[in-house]
Amino acid sequence: MPERSPTFHVRAHGPMACFTRPELKVERVSYEVMTPSAARGVLEAILWKPAIRWRIERIHVLKPIKFGQLRRNEVNSRLSERGDHSTYCADEDRAQRNTLFLADVDYIIEAHFEMTAKAGPEDNLTKFVEMFQRRLDKGQRFHQPYLGCREFEAIVEPAPDPLPKPHESLRGLRPLGLMLHDIEFGEENKPRFFDARLDNGVMEVPPFEEVPA
Numbered sequence: 001m002p003e004r005s006p007t008f009h010v011r012a013h014g015p016m017a018c019f020t021r022p023e024l025k026v027e028r029v030s031y032e033v034m035t036p037s038a039a040r041g042v043l044e045a046i047l048w049k050p051a052i053r054w055r056i057e058r059i060h061v062l063k064p065i066k067f068g069q070l071r072r073n074e075v076n077s078r079l080s081e082r083g084d085h086s087t088y089c090a091d092e093d094r095a096q097r098n099t100l101f102l103a104d105v106d107y108i109i110e111a112h113f114e115m116t117a118k119a120g121p122e123d124n125l126t127k128f129v130e131m132f133q134r135r136l137d138k139g140q141r142f143h144q145p146y147l148g149c150r151e152f153e154a155i156v157e158p159a160p161d162p163l164p165k166p167h168e169s170l171r172g173l174r175p176l177g178l179m180l181h182d183i184e185f186g187e188e189n190k191p192r193f194f195d196a197r198l199d200n201g202v203m204e205v206p207p208f209e210e211v212p213a
């Protein structure tokens with residue numbers, strides 16, 4: 001078993017979020033709850049190193065699930081890093097798409113990291129635990145964390161102690177259906193999905209290795 005850190009509790013909230021369902025490609029429609037891959041992205045914005053791998057354990061939903069709708073300008077194409085960008089004109093490649101987003105979201109992310117085979121001789125668990133906690137407390141980021149889409153910026157801070165309770169509207173069991181867990185990267189990138197549900201406002205996230213490919 002790889003060496004792992006203690007469990008961290010991180011709060012991420014903001015006025016808007018969109019965790020896009022991959023099966024709906026023409027119009028953006030958000031899942032009802034932050035996905036594990038989006039939660040991982042928030043943590044990696046604070047600390048990412050080849051020597052560590054983030055594992056999401058559970059996500060607490062603190063506020064009622066509310067949707068909003070807007071139209072956004074998006075480009076149709078994706079440029080290659082090696083392509084000729086001088087001839088590209090975004091105005092000619094732009095389209096308006098409808099987005100069904102989440103409004104006024106507030107989450108607690110429970111997660112830990114594991115040491116990877118890429119850890120060097122100077123890398124150790126205590127070093128990265130202290131580094132992450134220091135960066136979280138001071139508000140230091142490698143880049144701006146966001147809630148699904150880059151324009152939906154996330155406010156990220158240490159979770160309060162004790163943890164706040166989810167809103168009363170989230171009591172009971174709420175099935176969420178199949179949700180994207182993360183991408184298995186390789187010669188062919190493969191998404192993995194799990195049967196998600198909220199139990200009194202908390203979504204348990206299974207280990208990635210236990211999710212069918």
